Amino acid sequence: MSKKSYQEKLRDPRWQKKRLQILERDNWECQICCDVESTLHVHHRRYERGQDPWDTPDDLLVTVCEYCHRTESESRSEMESILLKALRRHFWYSDIEYLAMAFEDMELVHFPAVIANALYHLIRDKEKLKALVDNYLDELDPSSSKGG
Numbered sequence: 001m002s003k004k005s006y007q008e009k010l011r012d013p014r015w016q017k018k019r020l021q022i023l024e025r026d027n028w029e030c031q032i033c034c035d036v037e038s039t040l041h042v043h044h045r046r047y048e049r050g051q052d053p054w055d056t057p058d059d060l061l062v063t064v065c066e067y068c069h070r071t072e073s074e075s076r077s078e079m080e081s082i083l084l085k086a087l088r089r090h091f092w093y094s095d096i097e098y099l100a101m102a103f104e105d106m107e108l109v110h111f112p113a114v115i116a117n118a119l120y121h122l123i124r125d126k127e128k129l130k131a132l133v134d135n136y137l138d139e140l141d142p143s144s145s146k147g148g
Contacts, residue, residue, distance in 0.1 A: 014054035026063035035065040
């Protein structure tokens with residue numbers, strides 16, 4: 001018996017059912033740009049080796065429009081590479097461990113795009129970053145507080 005190709009698996013009724021459930025869950029709207037007019041895809045945020053598409057946990061599936069899907073598929077690895085290069089240039093293992101734990105434990109209180117943009121503006125603004133770090137250091141050592 002021949003093994004099914006990935007394209008054949010995407011025609012499988014189990015994937016079609018799962019796909020419709022994700023589209024419904026996401027209100028038939030691209031979760032990146034909010035497009036409701038373009039062709040929609042169900043994107044796998046991560047693949048597990050040997051796992052059929054319909055066995056992917058729901059939290060790893062997201063509705064995206066055709067444009068965002070193409071952009072995500074074509075550009076993500078390049079951006080991950082740039083991020084990894086920057087982390088390696090500026091941070092030690094233990095620093096990266098703290099960042100990884102923070103991202104792993106982070107509760108999304110806003111859309112990820114809002115959080116990413118806020119972090120971008122915070123990190124790029126030297127005065128805002130200094131104020132954030134100074135406030136953190138003050139919390140670590142309350143006796144060094146400026147008021148008293």
